[in-house]
Amino acid sequence: MEQPSLHLRIKRVEGISVVEFADRKILEELSIQEIQEELKGVVEAEPGIQLLLDFSNVDHLASAALGALITVHKKIQEQNGELKLCNINRQIYQVFRITRLNRVFDIYDSTDQALAGFGKS
Amino acid sequence: MNVPPDFGVDNDVLTAATLPNSLRQLKQPEGEIMNALRRCRYDSDTIFAIKLAFEEAVTNAVKHGNCNDPDRHVHLRWYVDEQRVVIAVRDEGAGFKVERVPDPTRDENLERPNGRGIMLMQSYMTKVRFNSRGNEVWLLKLNPRRSGTRPSA
Numbered sequence: 175m176e177q178p179s180l181h182l183r184i185k186r187v188e189g190i191s192v193v194e195f196a197d198r199k200i201l202e203e204l205s206i207q208e209i210q211e212e213l214k215g216v217v218e219a220e221p222g223i224q225l226l227l228d229f230s231n232v233d234h235l236a237s238a239a240l241g242a243l244i245t246v247h248k249k250i251q252e253q254n255g256e257l258k259l260c261n262i263n264r265q266i267y268q269v270f271r272i273t274r275l276n277r278v279f280d281i282y283d284s285t286d287q288a289l290a291g292f293g294k295s
Numbered sequence: 296m297n298v299p300p301d302f303g304v305d306n307d308v309l310t311a312a313t314l315p316n317s318l319r320q321l322k323q324p325e326g327e328i329m330n331a332l333r334r335c336r337y338d339s340d341t342i343f344a345i346k347l348a349f350e351e352a353v354t355n356a357v358k359h360g361n362c363n364d365p366d367r368h369v370h371l372r373w374y375v376d377e378q379r380v381v382i383a384v385r386d387e388g389a390g391f392k393v394e395r396v397p398d399p400t401r402d403e404n405l406e407r408p409n410g411r412g413i414m415l416m417q418s419y420m421t422k423v424r425f426n427s428r429g430n431e432v433w434l435l436k437l438n439p440r441r442s443g444t445r446p447s448a
Binding site (some may be wrong): 203234236242265277 | 339351399
Protein backbone atom coordinates (compact mmCIF):
# COMPACT_ATOMS: atom_id res chain seq x y z
CA MET A 175 0.00 0.00 0.00
CA GLU A 176 1.60 3.29 -1.08
CA GLN A 177 0.36 6.65 0.13
CA PRO A 178 1.35 10.03 -1.31
CA SER A 179 3.30 12.05 1.22
CA LEU A 180 5.51 15.13 1.20
CA HIS A 181 7.87 14.12 3.99
CA LEU A 182 7.39 10.38 4.34
CA ARG A 183 7.97 7.27 2.26
CA ILE A 184 5.59 4.54 3.31
CA LYS A 185 5.66 0.86 2.43
CA ARG A 186 4.11 -2.33 3.78
CA VAL A 187 6.26 -5.21 4.98
CA GLU A 188 4.43 -8.29 6.31
CA GLY A 189 1.47 -6.20 7.44
CA ILE A 190 3.66 -3.59 9.12
CA SER A 191 3.75 0.01 7.90
CA VAL A 192 7.38 1.02 7.45
CA VAL A 193 7.94 4.76 7.22
CA GLU A 194 11.14 6.41 6.07
CA PHE A 195 11.71 10.14 6.35
CA ALA A 196 12.38 11.99 3.12
CA ASP A 197 14.23 14.81 4.93
CA ARG A 198 17.74 14.34 6.27
CA LYS A 199 17.17 17.22 8.69
CA ILE A 200 13.97 17.25 10.75
CA LEU A 201 14.53 20.71 12.14
CA GLU A 202 12.08 23.25 10.86
CA GLU A 203 8.89 23.93 12.71
CA LEU A 204 6.68 23.84 9.63
CA SER A 205 8.19 20.58 8.37
CA ILE A 206 7.81 19.01 11.80
CA GLN A 207 4.14 20.02 11.97
CA GLU A 208 3.58 18.57 8.52
CA ILE A 209 5.37 15.32 9.44
CA GLN A 210 3.25 15.05 12.57
CA GLU A 211 0.05 15.58 10.59
CA GLU A 212 1.11 13.05 7.94
CA LEU A 213 1.94 10.46 10.60
CA LYS A 214 -1.34 11.13 12.41
CA GLY A 215 -3.15 10.58 9.11
CA VAL A 216 -1.40 7.23 8.64
CA VAL A 217 -2.24 6.17 12.20
CA GLU A 218 -5.87 7.30 12.08
CA ALA A 219 -6.41 5.44 8.80
CA GLU A 220 -5.50 2.15 10.44
CA PRO A 221 -6.52 1.66 14.09
CA GLY A 222 -4.20 -0.87 15.75
CA ILE A 223 -1.45 -0.01 13.28
CA GLN A 224 1.97 -1.61 13.58
CA LEU A 225 4.24 1.28 12.59
CA LEU A 226 7.99 1.22 12.15
CA LEU A 227 9.80 4.56 11.79
CA ASP A 228 13.07 4.09 9.94
CA PHE A 229 15.59 6.88 10.73
CA SER A 230 18.33 5.66 8.40
CA ASN A 231 17.99 8.80 6.28
CA VAL A 232 17.95 11.28 9.18
CA ASP A 233 21.06 13.06 10.41
CA HIS A 234 19.60 16.01 12.37
CA LEU A 235 16.60 16.19 14.68
CA ALA A 236 15.17 19.13 16.63
CA SER A 237 13.51 18.81 20.02
CA ALA A 238 10.19 19.78 18.41
CA ALA A 239 10.47 16.61 16.31
CA LEU A 240 10.80 14.59 19.51
CA GLY A 241 7.58 16.22 20.68
CA ALA A 242 5.88 15.24 17.43
CA LEU A 243 7.03 11.63 17.90
CA ILE A 244 5.63 11.61 21.43
CA THR A 245 2.27 12.90 20.19
CA VAL A 246 2.12 10.22 17.48
CA HIS A 247 3.19 7.55 19.96
CA LYS A 248 0.32 8.48 22.29
CA LYS A 249 -2.14 8.34 19.41
CA ILE A 250 -0.93 4.85 18.47
CA GLN A 251 -1.17 3.67 22.07
CA GLU A 252 -4.74 5.01 22.31
CA GLN A 253 -5.62 2.87 19.30
CA ASN A 254 -3.85 -0.23 20.67
CA GLY A 255 -1.21 -0.11 17.97
CA GLU A 256 2.53 -0.52 18.15
CA LEU A 257 5.32 1.94 17.32
CA LYS A 258 8.96 1.01 16.91
CA LEU A 259 11.98 3.03 15.77
CA CYS A 260 15.06 1.73 13.96
CA ASN A 261 18.34 2.67 12.24
CA ILE A 262 18.91 5.74 14.41
CA ASN A 263 22.46 6.99 13.93
CA ARG A 264 24.81 7.34 16.88
CA GLN A 265 24.53 11.12 17.13
CA ILE A 266 20.73 11.14 17.07
CA TYR A 267 20.51 8.18 19.45
CA GLN A 268 22.52 10.33 21.85
CA VAL A 269 19.69 12.91 21.69
CA PHE A 270 17.19 10.20 22.64
CA ARG A 271 19.47 9.04 25.44
CA ILE A 272 20.08 12.53 26.88
CA THR A 273 16.35 13.24 26.90
CA ARG A 274 15.70 9.72 28.28
CA LEU A 275 13.31 9.11 25.41
CA ASN A 276 15.15 5.85 24.73
CA ARG A 277 13.03 4.65 27.68
CA VAL A 278 9.79 5.81 26.07
CA PHE A 279 10.35 4.50 22.55
CA ASP A 280 11.06 0.93 21.46
CA ILE A 281 14.32 1.39 19.51
CA TYR A 282 16.10 -1.25 17.41
CA ASP A 283 19.45 -1.24 15.65
CA SER A 284 18.12 -2.64 12.36
CA THR A 285 14.95 -2.91 10.31
CA ASP A 286 14.95 -6.72 10.56
CA GLN A 287 15.26 -6.68 14.35
CA ALA A 288 12.44 -4.14 14.61
CA LEU A 289 10.14 -6.07 12.28
CA ALA A 290 10.76 -9.23 14.30
CA GLY A 291 9.84 -7.37 17.49
CA PHE A 292 6.23 -6.58 16.51
CA GLY A 293 3.53 -8.56 18.26
CA LYS A 294 5.80 -9.54 21.12
CA SER A 295 5.28 -6.66 23.56
CA MET B 296 24.31 41.69 27.99
CA ASN B 297 28.06 41.49 27.51
CA VAL B 298 29.76 38.20 26.82
CA PRO B 299 30.07 36.29 30.12
CA PRO B 300 33.61 36.79 31.46
CA ASP B 301 34.28 33.07 31.75
CA PHE B 302 33.54 32.50 28.04
CA GLY B 303 37.09 33.62 27.24
CA VAL B 304 36.44 36.21 24.53
CA ASP B 305 35.98 39.97 24.43
CA ASN B 306 32.84 41.67 23.15
CA ASP B 307 34.63 43.35 20.27
CA VAL B 308 35.65 40.09 18.58
CA LEU B 309 32.01 39.08 18.13
CA THR B 310 30.24 39.33 14.77
CA ALA B 311 26.75 40.80 15.14
CA ALA B 312 23.67 40.54 12.96
CA THR B 313 20.02 41.51 13.36
CA LEU B 314 17.66 39.35 11.36
CA PRO B 315 13.93 39.17 10.65
CA ASN B 316 11.99 36.84 12.92
CA SER B 317 12.13 33.92 10.51
CA LEU B 318 13.87 30.57 10.84
CA ARG B 319 14.60 30.62 7.12
CA GLN B 320 16.38 33.99 7.41
CA LEU B 321 18.51 32.55 10.22
CA LYS B 322 19.88 29.86 7.91
CA GLN B 323 22.43 32.26 6.45
CA PRO B 324 24.28 33.07 9.71
CA GLU B 325 23.95 29.42 10.70
CA GLY B 326 25.68 28.49 7.45
CA GLU B 327 28.46 31.01 8.16
CA ILE B 328 29.01 29.54 11.63
CA MET B 329 29.01 25.96 10.29
CA ASN B 330 31.51 26.91 7.57
CA ALA B 331 33.75 28.51 10.19
CA LEU B 332 33.58 25.35 12.29
CA ARG B 333 34.67 23.24 9.32
CA ARG B 334 37.50 25.66 8.52
CA CYS B 335 38.63 25.37 12.14
CA ARG B 336 38.50 21.55 11.83
CA TYR B 337 35.93 20.84 14.52
CA ASP B 338 34.97 17.16 14.56
CA SER B 339 31.56 16.02 13.35
CA ASP B 340 30.20 15.32 16.85
CA THR B 341 31.03 18.86 17.96
CA ILE B 342 29.54 20.38 14.81
CA PHE B 343 26.41 18.29 15.39
CA ALA B 344 26.23 19.59 18.98
CA ILE B 345 26.66 23.24 17.99
CA LYS B 346 24.15 22.99 15.14
CA LEU B 347 21.61 21.39 17.45
CA ALA B 348 22.09 24.00 20.19
CA PHE B 349 21.95 26.87 17.67
CA GLU B 350 18.75 25.50 16.13
CA GLU B 351 17.13 25.12 19.55
CA ALA B 352 18.16 28.65 20.58
CA VAL B 353 16.87 30.36 17.44
CA THR B 354 13.68 28.27 17.42
CA ASN B 355 13.01 29.38 20.99
CA ALA B 356 13.70 33.00 20.03
CA VAL B 357 11.46 33.01 16.94
CA LYS B 358 8.62 30.90 18.29
CA HIS B 359 8.48 31.48 22.03
CA GLY B 360 10.36 34.75 22.58
CA ASN B 361 9.11 36.66 19.56
CA CYS B 362 5.82 34.69 19.38
CA ASN B 363 6.27 34.23 15.59
CA ASP B 364 5.70 37.98 15.19
CA PRO B 365 7.10 38.96 11.75
CA ASP B 366 7.66 42.54 12.94
CA ARG B 367 10.14 41.46 15.59
CA HIS B 368 13.82 40.60 15.12
CA VAL B 369 16.41 38.12 16.34
CA HIS B 370 19.77 39.55 17.36
CA LEU B 371 22.77 37.27 16.92
CA ARG B 372 26.38 37.58 17.98
CA TRP B 373 29.00 34.90 17.39
CA TYR B 374 32.68 34.11 17.42
CA VAL B 375 34.49 31.01 16.16
CA ASP B 376 38.15 30.08 16.43
CA GLU B 377 40.05 26.81 16.80
CA GLN B 378 39.52 26.76 20.56
CA ARG B 379 35.94 27.83 21.08
CA VAL B 380 32.58 28.90 19.69
CA VAL B 381 30.53 31.62 21.35
CA ILE B 382 26.98 32.32 20.17
CA ALA B 383 24.43 34.73 21.61
CA VAL B 384 20.77 34.75 20.58
CA ARG B 385 18.47 37.54 21.78
CA ASP B 386 14.79 37.98 21.01
CA GLU B 387 12.45 40.92 21.59
CA GLY B 388 10.06 39.08 23.87
CA ALA B 389 9.31 39.44 27.56
CA GLY B 390 11.76 36.71 28.53
CA PHE B 391 11.29 33.75 30.86
CA LYS B 392 12.77 32.22 33.97
CA VAL B 393 14.83 29.21 32.98
CA GLU B 394 14.52 27.75 36.46
CA ARG B 395 10.75 27.51 35.98
CA VAL B 396 11.06 25.19 32.98
CA PRO B 397 10.21 21.67 34.21
CA ASP B 398 12.97 19.05 33.96
CA PRO B 399 11.90 17.03 30.88
CA THR B 400 13.90 13.99 32.00
CA ARG B 401 11.87 13.43 35.18
CA ASP B 402 9.64 10.39 34.88
CA GLU B 403 6.44 12.45 35.17
CA ASN B 404 7.55 14.74 32.31
CA LEU B 405 8.99 12.17 29.91
CA GLU B 406 5.91 12.07 27.71
CA ARG B 407 5.36 15.82 27.57
CA PRO B 408 5.79 16.91 23.96
CA ASN B 409 7.60 20.19 24.80
CA GLY B 410 10.40 21.54 26.94
CA ARG B 411 13.53 19.70 25.76
CA GLY B 412 15.30 22.49 23.87
CA ILE B 413 16.97 24.12 26.86
CA MET B 414 18.14 20.87 28.40
CA LEU B 415 19.60 19.80 25.05
CA MET B 416 21.51 23.10 24.82
CA GLN B 417 22.78 22.59 28.36
CA SER B 418 23.75 18.99 27.63
CA TYR B 419 25.63 19.68 24.42
CA MET B 420 27.31 23.01 25.22
CA THR B 421 30.21 23.61 27.57
CA LYS B 422 28.35 26.55 29.18
CA VAL B 423 24.90 28.11 28.73
CA ARG B 424 23.92 31.43 30.29
CA PHE B 425 20.72 33.47 30.18
CA ASN B 426 20.43 37.18 30.85
CA SER B 427 18.35 38.24 33.84
CA ARG B 428 15.32 39.08 31.68
CA GLY B 429 15.51 35.67 30.01
CA ASN B 430 15.36 36.90 26.41
CA GLU B 431 19.02 36.25 25.60
CA VAL B 432 21.00 33.03 25.73
CA TRP B 433 24.78 32.69 25.49
CA LEU B 434 26.29 29.42 24.32
CA LEU B 435 29.93 28.39 24.71
CA LYS B 436 31.41 25.25 23.20
CA LEU B 437 35.09 24.48 23.69
CA ASN B 438 36.74 22.49 20.94
CA PRO B 439 37.53 19.14 22.55
CA ARG B 440 40.53 18.81 20.20
CA ARG B 441 42.23 21.99 21.40
CA SER B 442 43.25 23.54 24.68
CA GLY B 443 41.89 27.01 25.38
CA THR B 444 43.76 30.26 25.07
CA ARG B 445 42.18 33.69 25.26
CA PRO B 446 41.97 35.43 21.89
CA SER B 447 42.92 39.08 21.70
CA ALA B 448 40.47 41.68 20.43
